[in-house]
Amino acid sequence: MIELDEARSAVLDHAAPLPATKAALESALGCVLAMPVCTTLDLPSFDNSAVDGFGVQVDDVAGASEGSPIRLELTGTVRAGEDVSGVALSKGKALKIMTGAPVPADVEAVIMREYCREEGEFVHIQRPAKPGENIRRKGEEFQHGQQVLDAGTRVTPAVVGMLATVGLTEVEVHRKPRVAVLVTGDELVKPGTALQPGQIYESNSFALAAILREMGIDDVQLLHLRDERAVITEGIRESLDDSDILITVGGVSVGDFDYVKQAMADLGVEQIFWKINMKPGKPNFVGVYRKESGADTLVFGLPGNPVSAQVSFHHLVKPAILKMIGVANVDRQGLLAELATDIQHKPGRREFLRGVLETKQGRPVVRPVSGQGSHMQGGLAKANCLIDVPPDCPGFKQGDQVFVELLTWR
Numbered sequence: 001m002i003e004l005d006e007a008r009s010a011v012l013d014h015a016a017p018l019p020a021t022k023a024a025l026e027s028a029l030g031c032v033l034a035m036p037v038c039t040t041l042d043l044p045s046f047d048n049s050a051v052d053g054f055g056v057q058v059d060d061v062a063g064a065s066e067g068s069p070i071r072l073e074l075t076g077t078v079r080a081g082e083d084v085s086g087v088a089l090s091k092g093k094a095l096k097i098m099t100g101a102p103v104p105a106d107v108e109a110v111i112m113r114e115y116c117r118e119e120g121e122f123v124h125i126q127r128p129a130k131p132g133e134n135i136r137r138k139g140e141e142f143q144h145g146q147q148v149l150d151a152g153t154r155v156t157p158a159v160v161g162m163l164a165t166v167g168l169t170e171v172e173v174h175r176k177p178r179v180a181v182l183v184t185g186d187e188l189v190k191p192g193t194a195l196q197p198g199q200i201y202e203s204n205s206f207a208l209a210a211i212l213r214e215m216g217i218d219d220v221q222l223l224h225l226r227d228e229r230a231v232i233t234e235g236i237r238e239s240l241d242d243s244d245i246l247i248t249v250g251g252v253s254v255g256d257f258d259y260v261k262q263a264m265a266d267l268g269v270e271q272i273f274w275k276i277n278m279k280p281g282k283p284n285f286v287g288v289y290r291k292e293s294g295a296d297t298l299v300f301g302l303p304g305n306p307v308s309a310q311v312s313f314h315h316l317v318k319p320a321i322l323k324m325i326g327v328a329n330v331d332r333q334g335l336l337a338e339l340a341t342d343i344q345h346k347p348g349r350r351e352f353l354r355g356v357l358e359t360k361q362g363r364p365v366v367r368p369v370s371g372q373g374s375h376m377q378g379g380l381a382k383a384n385c386l387i388d389v390p391p392d393c394p395g396f397k398q399g400d401q402v403f404v405e406l407l408t409w410r
């Protein structure tokens, strides 16, 4: 039996960023850039107006004020998207210009519409202008050839926007892992079928598939295997070669029909560890299957209790997936929060209580939910975090600061 921190680093030692592949902009969200991105454009790519206003030459409006505005003749209007290569502004005149419209070469400043009063063919300017005022200059943010995004950047909505801004339709990202999820158990039937005595509805494949969907993992194989050694061995064998991560659920403890560990051994999956000193999620198996291609399959045998399965996924599988897709920092994401109630704890095992974290009067406050059994999904369904109770801790008092990990999947 090992401690969770040790287990996590052992898992991460066996996970590596996957090779680069091209992703269309529409499907790159959540991926990690495998290469830096450079722009072939200047940004902005031409001088353009930051405001709706009037383009002027600075000398023409010197001394203008609200009390004594300067009247200039209007020579035209420039709309966004227009070609202004043939547009000129002569001395003593003004051009109406819209936000984002190109600024013709001899316009020295754009005065906001709010400081101008239009009257027929004329505009009354009520303030002086500084050279370059309200003009977004060509190349002021980036010049063509310059790097705009680093390798290792997580593709957020803002990054998608940046990629589109430089005109890209696809981008080099780390490939996502192909994942197989094999649930085991003779008692399990699909929702939608009538339950016979002794049967329960199979829920882990649904929950884990949903987690994988939230993580942006789309290549997922789901399989239900009966508790028979040959069936389990064959099921795992068939999925090993075509997956980067293989997850079995259930059948990994010490019951008479828990065949997962035997099957792993029969198939040559090298055990990295079995059993973690934590609750929920003690009977966790992690191993590695060495393929001829040299690309190993990371194998997780998660416990079957639904809460244990999801919490174990959070602790072990999630960081492995994040590392494989190229995320550099896969440290636990959490914070200190004030405990709203006392917590009892029997020293010995590290425990993760399901909790609700809220901000109250600007401070993070957490309370454990009711229903902490590892078979009780109601508690997990209410929770948004895990409260980390160290192994030797005799419990906490209301008002104590505790570390909470956010139950998020990205």
Ligand code: AMP
Binding pocket: 183, 184, 185, 187, 188, 200, 201, 202, 203, 204, 205, 249, 250, 251, 252, 253, 255, 303, 304, 305, 306, 375
């Ligand atoms: P096991 O780890 O196979 O001993 O299962 C532990 C508990 O979790 C048992 O009560 C199982 O019935 C339950 N369980 C296992 N797999 C699933 C599943 N896929 N969906 C719902 N409950 C499950």
Ligand code: MG
Binding pocket: 184, 185, 186, 227, 250, 251, 304
């Ligand atoms: Mg079972």
